[in-house]
Amino acid sequence: MTPDNTLAKLADLIAQVRGAHPEVDVRCSIESWDPHTLVEADAEVVRQAEQAVVTVLGYRPKHRQRTGTTDARFINRAGIPCLVAFGPGDVLAGNIHGEDESLGIDDLVNFTKIYAALILQVCCRDVTLLPTHGTTSSCVRLLSTEGNYGR
16 A cells, blocks of 8 residues: 555545535645555564464464554554554454444453563563463462572
8 A cells, every 4th residue: 555546545435526516625745654564474563473472372373464554554664563452352353443343351351461571571582481281270370490480
């Protein structure tokens, strides 16, 4: 998506509306434009997030590209790798950022564990995370040569 093809699509839409309603007088312009934000699949931040999901849920998540906007565009532009969208919610069912938005309790609990695992992976290099999928543990289990952090 570029400013030019966006304006072209809007011009086509305006022409269709004018065809049915000649009295409509609409003009449009783009005042500002943020380029897309894409973090490469092999980026360290992506690998760390994938590993946190594997640790907690036992599978490697799929990568998807979505339209929308987040503050990640500012963070990535500043040279700090940032995941664009990594969190709970059913994107495929379309139940986020809309009417009757909701989140399953399991999703909330699982992503709390995933975020904890991600933080520990990045911030505590001396800690080894043990898989928790298939357990009834309410927190990420940890093994460390520096002490017992997981109790």
